Amino acid sequence: MKYSIVFSFLVLLLVGSALTYAVEKASTEKYHLQYGFKMGEVLRYRVNHTADMRSTIEETSQQAESKSESIKAWKVTDVLPNGEIEFVHVVEVVRMSNRVPNRAASVFDSETDETPPPGFEQAARAIGVPLSVIRMTPAGEIVERVEKHPQPEASDDMPITLELAEKPIAVGEQWDATYDVPVERKSGAKLQVRTRRVCTLKKVEAGIATIKVEYQVLTPVSPFRVAVGSANDERLGAIRSRTGPCGFAKT
Secondary structure (H helix, E strand, C coil): CCCCCCCCCCCECCCCCCCCCCCCECCCCEECCECCCCCCCEEEEEEEEEEEEEEEECCEEEEEEEEEEEEEEEEEEEECCCCCEEEEEEEEEEEEEEECCCCCCEEEECCCCCCCCCCCHHHHHCECCEEEEEEECCCCCEEEEEECCCCCCCCCCCCCCCCCCCCCEECCCEEEEEEEEEEEECCCCEEEEEEEEEEEEEEEECCEEEEEEEEEECCCCCCEECCCCCCCCEEEEEECCCCCCCCCEEC
């Protein structure tokens, strides 16, 4: 299974400044990365997801492909005195397609289709409604999550927020997080695959950080059939704070 996901979030470098978008810079040119939102802000980002799946039954293989493009939003409802941020997570638009051999592709576009084709009903019901209410620290750690609408369980290795570096960091430096993802052998045996998300601070301009994010599979996966969330050293994208190639918009 192959994932190609682009995330864009508002990353503000605050602490100890009267400016709205400020950077706390140490004498060694290191930066303290933090999210900084205002109550009432709405922040949008685009997610592209592609999955190629091959199944083998009695020596007969079949390959299926699914694609989706969605526009999601964080609607900031509160910013606490300790800096914690509460927001509502909403999917505003989705375009999806499924393709299997010897059949016409099945397509759903929430902006044009009043009635979803069979198989897309659950996705259609999730459009425009609060999916979850999330509270996170200024560093991006989720401290509370309340589900408001039935949805697939969140994957530990693909969190909704990006946790930022715990300590001040210089341009070019990295931080990472490792995860164990459940997978399945062709025989049906359950295994754990070790993965890692690596973040690199690429640049800081006008108090805004650009971060490159890569998702790596550390455990060899060629003998396995991946059943749940894995990827082959796919670059996830850059995290920026303004409207740009990552598809982020602020209103």
